Amino acid sequence: MSVVTDQVSRLDAEIDRISATPFLLAEAGGQQAEGEDATEHIRENEYRVASEELSSPRAKKLLRIFRSLSTSTSSSSQPLLPAWQVKDLLLQTDLVGFSEVSSGYAAKASHGHYESELEWLVLGKATVQTYGLILNTFLDQIVPLSEDMWYWDQVLSSYTYSGLYTVQLSPLRVWAWTKDIYRDSRLRFRQFQASSNQTEHIRESLSERWQQFYSIVRGSIHERSLINVRNKVFSPVALSRRQARSNLKQLRKLRAMTASGMGLLLDEGLSFGVGDDDSNKSDFAADSADHEWKGVVERSVALMDMVLRDVSTLSHSISDFEEKVFAGVEDDPELSAQADPADRTSMLARRLVDLLEVQLPSHVAVNQKLVRQYGRPSRLVRYWLPGLALFLSSSTILRVLVNRKADIINWMQDLGNTAKDFWFNWVIEPVRKIIGTIRHDENSEIAIMSRDSLKADRDSLERMVVEFAKDKPDLAVGASSLTETQLEDIRLKVKEGDVTPVLKAYERDLRNPFVGAIRGDLVRALLIQVQKTKVDLEVAMSGIDSLLKSQELVFGMIGLTPGVLVTITTFSYLKSVSGGRKGMRRSQRGARSIRVLRSIDRILSEAVPTQNNLLSYKDHGLLVCEVHVLRNLVHGLLPGEVERDFLEDLEDLVSLKAISIQQRALDRIRWTYSRWLNH
Template sequence: MTTFVNEQVKKLDTALSRSFEKNLQGTKIVNLSSLGEKDQFLFQASQALDFSGNSLPSFEKVQEYLEKYGETFNQDNKATAELEWLFIAKCTIAIYGQVFSKVLNLTLPISESIDYWNGIHGNTVQEIYYALQVAPFRIFTLLKNTVKNINNTSTAIQEAKSLFSSSDFILTQLFPIHSTTKASTNNIATNRTQPFNALKFFTLSTFHNRPLILEIIRDEVDLKKKSLQKFRSQQAASLGILLLTPPEFNQEQGEFASSVASQARTCIKMIKYVMEPPSDDGQDGTLQQKNVHHLQKRLDSMSDIHSSSASDVTMELRSVVKNWSSGYHHNLKCVQSSYGVPSVLTRYWIPAVVSYFAGNWAIRYGFKRKEDIMYCLEELGKTGHDFILNWVWEPVRKVYETIRLKDQRLSILSKQGLQSDLDSLERMVVGFAKDNLHLSELDLSRLVIDIREGDMSVLLKEYEKEIKNPLKNVIAGDLLQTILIQVQKTKVDVDLAMSALDKLLKSNELNFAFLAVAPSMLLTWASASWFKNTLQGRSQQKIKKTGLPMRETLRRIERQLILNESTQDNELSEWNAMSREDCAHQTECETQGILLCEVHLLRAYASTLPLKNSTRARFMEDVRDLENPNLSSEQKIQTIARMNRFWSFL
């Protein structure tokens, strides 16, 4: 996605192209072969310095073209003035964009270091952990400086005794930041040492009822944080200057060549001014803050490039490119080494040592209990396999077979068996009535109907008569026959009951199948949901963790906008009033730079948002609204309010 710096550079390149085309008055370069060797190089180099993409031409590429221009084509080679100054203007825009982009990107490590010290400052546990982290480095520094001082003296033994008996020397070597004052945060070389003031920390320790070492550590963290904040404000001032005073290659200021020469010289002076470390202002040692007022004075006092020749301007551009690494970038490295986040070795040696011993113990314990561990793993695998096979796959397969009516085993009594029992009971009762009661055919047909309906009154009456003389009727009567017929009737009743139960089971067979598979499916669903929620929870936790610094960044942006909203219309910069009327509503140099730093930090945090549902793209739209210089402070405050309402992680 295109950044704010890319958009600014594209606008400058568009204005330059329009001015160049207007100067040519409609004529076009059609055939390169008709041009001279130098003109061909200038035209091709200008075309190669393309700003339409998402990346700017690198310093190395610009330096290559400048060196080739200066070494291969001397002043004797004549060239078209417009092409020559077009090439210089393109190089100037490329260097301006690279400086702007690099200064803006270099604010990120400073902001991250400030957040790191903010997380430590005021937290006693974090302060103790930080003291343990840097303890080996402090002891090593003390021993190294002690040996160095002993080697530089003739009386080594006596000097060693005096050094180790001197509390000021020990404290100064262990906590050098408390005994060193810097004339400039950027200029690390201008250090002035002073005796270690232990009385201040002793007083604070007594007042706060805290150990002396914790007070020293807390003050050290606070000093580093304030130093980084001061350097960040200087970066913001530099960004404000680059933002509010870009080179404008337009035809209205005069002829194309003279306009480009003037703007190129001014841009070179501005970049050199930005790359300079801030100097002491007066006797109080305060830093001279960079702003457009001070820039205007410096531009008037700086030695001008009197010569308007293209070779002189290209030499100045080459010097800017060469001095970048040894200038601004070197100062940033010095600040980072002195006040930035400790090195990876310093931060992680404690977890590394703990992990080493814990891992060593775990490995030895694992080899000692190797068989038990392997047995547990095998049993765990078998348990999982049996659960999936017996409690998930088989019940699901049975449900499928039940739906397709493939399994008919759930049956207690068949219809043929019940009908045969009923027919047997009917024949037995009819035979008994025909032999003993001598009923007519009509009565027998009625008896058959009564038997089918379950009425056995005829048989029961005979049974009542026979049971009056049971011994006699068992031998000579019909008591035994009536008893056996009632046994058959009982069997038929049982069959009827079982048939009704069979119908009930068959009607609920699918319910029983789902009831059998429900526990295993519920357990499987719960396990899958837990695993899914765990993965999503980590993602959501990551987003929420990113949302905390985002919310703090938005708070700083809104605070800066509110504090400067009332002064934007009244405190117009003299430089802006003289150069551009459309910047009348811009904030001051440092304020605009701070806003640009915070928005760029917000853009860096947004890179961790997920791409799903265009979350990152939509959030970047809001970020682009915040960095849009055409929007007023009130509109940006409304944008922040919209972001707080819409984005749940803020």
Template sequence: MSLIAEIVSRIDIECDKFQLDAIDTSEISVNAEDSRQFSVTPYIHDVRAAVRALSAAPQRILPRRKLLAILKEARNIHDRLAANGVETYDENLQDALWLLAEKAAIRTLGIVLTSLLDHAWFLEAEIGYWDEVLASPLATGYYILQTSPVRISHQFWEFYSRLRAHLTDEPWPHFRSIGDRWKRFYEVVQRTVEERNLGDVRTTLLSPLSRRRSEIREQRKLLSNARDLNACGTGLLVEECFAFGGHYEKMSMSRLEWRNVIFKSVLLIDMTLRSLTNAESSTSDFADDVFTAVDNETRALQSHSEDYASARYVEVIDRLGQILQQRSRDYEAHIRASVRRHGRPSLITRYWLPATAALLSASTVLKFVTSRKAELVTWLTELGMTAVDFWRNWVLQPVEQLIRTIRHDEQSQIAIMSRRSLVADRDSLERMVVDFVRDHPEPGTQDAERDISAITASVREGDVTPVLRAYERDLRQPFKGAIRGDLIRALLIQIQKTKVDVEVAISGIDALLKSQQLVFGFVGLTPGILVSYAAFRWAYHALGNRKGFRIGNERERLRRALWNIDRILARCASGPGALLSYKDHGLFICEAHAMLERAKFALPKNRLHEFREDMNELLDVSQGVDRQFRVVRRMQWAYSRWL
């Protein structure tokens, strides 16, 4: 539900409370024994049907065409009553007709407020364009370049009009030669140029950039005035339409008071739209002018109508139709005309420069593409092949390897040495040492087999002491040991021992790698996944619906709207009884409407309900500015994560 729909729904509920108190609904019934009452029965049923149509779907704004059709039916009911001579001052029928008028007036108020808010955004967009132009000298210079053809043509036609007027007013006596005529014509042209320069003395003292920036500030000021005037109308309608005054305390009112509220609310809508289309209206006197016009219209109707009660109902229905058919359309046309005069330049003016550059460079670009066609095709082909190979080698294969690792596939296990290499070399070392000990037994050994078993166990633990002792003994007589071969044999056994030690160390490293194989698989997969994710994300935002960029932009606009609300409240008078002015209230509603629309995209869905509750509390201006300030502060820290 939009903000305007919520406001209209709240007004409708409040009006129903007072209407139920002002009218005894049991009286709007049909008594078959009363012939006079029976004569108005069909009309009451028609009115009830129209009221039900107006009360349907209160969460949305009723379309203008449908509301006009219902108003036309309401006017037809009154005309049929008058044509058939039915007594129109029957209280039950009058109450039903005024109930219809109330519902129609509330729906009309919703349509008018929606139009005011839409055009407020329109004006705000144009003001934002001028702010961007004024943001830097470079942007202003580009704007001057964009508008140079239009400005030059205007200056030319202005000079031509002045010159033509001077030539028409200038007496032309008979000249003997053509040279005298040209001399006189040159004098007229020179005088026209001097008059134009004298008329633009103030502007000629400024640089072209300063003159254009001054003109832009003037255009922005006029649009700001139109926006402030629109805000005055919005705030006035929200605060004063269907305002029951002191009746809120006692929650009771008479039929006459209830009808007066409806009648004056319709007049207020009409006079507000009239004042908004008046070029001489100002924000300072806007509310006074509207209230004065409402009082004058009320007195005029009282003085010119003998049957004031019936005339007011007819006046309400007719004015509602006039508001929808004429006043609102005049207001929209007035805003569009203001934007055409003071808003951004036309589409052709803004884009003629890049369009011309693109048109002039199109042939060059086409020639380049044609001459480099083969190379471009090769680049595109290689780019596609590179992308495919990257996906296959750095994403698919690491994923497959990781899956095999998780499943303990033997083919996927990391190995920096063969599986049986250490076992074979260790067995070979054992045999070498055992054979060496058998060939060179130590003196004093009793049980050779037991010593062999002990030596084998020692070799498995890395102890080759018998070989080292023989090696030390042969080193005392190296030549003799070399000739016998024992020294060389012991040296080769030690080389085999070194080889086994190296393989044991490598096997430890191999076991460590196998224990961390899953980690290495994820590390190898990470670069490919990151690059692929970045590429897909860029392609999604560049070629997709740009949802991510939109969320970022909506959050920025939401933050700016909340900042604007804080600024509006800050410039109001502080104190327990301080309230917003009509203009500030209108600007406040515009920013609140913007916040609700941005929150639909910027906030998660589970926080939207809480956000709407905070917005309803923020829009309650009856509590004063201080409480609204506290609500703004709460929203700033409560939703800081998404702002």
């Protein structure tokens, strides 16, 4: 949806409101019983006449065309029909050729009042569709002009861009200069041949003819150089900047003229009084009101005709263009001819067909010609230099590719293998380990020592201490032998880290270390203490091992994080590259929306208000274009309910109200929706 489609939908609804007349009630006469409901707005005899007239084949055909031209029957997002379809529907009404044959008058005379009213409603619908098509055409022409104007602004912004533009344009200038020399030389040569004697011309040798031709060409070049002596004062870059400045001026004039034409149609076209409260009016309040809307349709068609004829004439000023349009509508021969009321529909239908078939395509062709003349150069002109460089270096590039074919293949294979190994080793494998940890898979547990290492060393220490106590019971319990109870007590103490019997022997042998070493108790005590130290170390390692196992999931997530981050970054980059310019990112669209709001503020601030404190036609047209761009940019940035509020505020901004009201609407948009636009 756009501003134009909203306007067309409102006007179409106004035509539907006007069509709430007896002949449409009569269409449903077969389903309604005559009585109080049927006679609330219409007398019973009129209801019967309307039912009879609307039961004819032509009336049914007109009703079908009426529905086909309605926006409610078309797509909600595209209520406008194409021009060819509107023209075909108009031709199907058989109104275009009524006044071209004498039998047309008799055919028209046979039509009843309600059928004639139906013809007017069909033409009203067709006028609304044509009105929307013209506004859409103007809108599609104004918006792209900003890019061309930006191009010339960039060329004029620095001498670097101006020099680049000069290089881009040099082949065209050389070609134009060559054609001028060729035409002038050809004309001079023909004049020389006509003035010379035929006999002398036959006697001349080929070399003399070439000398004559060469002298003619040299004279043409010299004369052309004298003609262009003024241009020699300026450098090629200065000439290019002057041309760019002239093109920019013409584009601004074209944009202003098109915006003025659009504003004329928006403000003056099809002014049915949309939004007026007619709830207290009867459908048959006055015949004058019924005829008034028909006059609005006729004047609007004349207005569209005059606007299309002169909107692309850049020699006119905007004020002259507007005055000429109004004067043309006032002096329109078809409006002032006081034609037969029965023939007005035929004249209007022919004029609508002419607008769709001749005037609108002609305007589009003229506008495209002006854009090609004053717009930015074609892609061939802008990119011939890099294209030529690429063409000249293509053989070298191809030779390098062929010579390094094997290396390139190896690089590609290495790149593929690296990506594959990274995926499996840094993404898949950590994920598998995390899943195993969650499922308490024994193979996935983190460990820094063997599972049964501590148990084996502790049992070995227990046996060593018990055997030592059996051999030295006096050191263990101070007796000559040990009972089972005493042995069990020693085992329990060893499990708790108590090796007192060994330490006592160790202390005793330290008094006489050489004797103890020879006897063997000191060495044995030392070895048992070494085993005890080993067990203590393994107990400490077991605590660390338990801590690692308790944080195994955390370590797994940390190990997975680098691979996931690299993968997400890579896929995001590839997505942005592959997406290209299919859609701007939200931040870019928000930034552009802010710039459009700035343009709207400039339009409202610099506008010269009319006597009624309203925007001029040109400023209103420019405002509608900027609002159209803003509406397309913001679509999707705002939540559903907020976007509906935004559209209401845009409606206040673009509606034909006082400039102060529009300025307040702009301020409201700025502070209300800045949260989403600046995001």
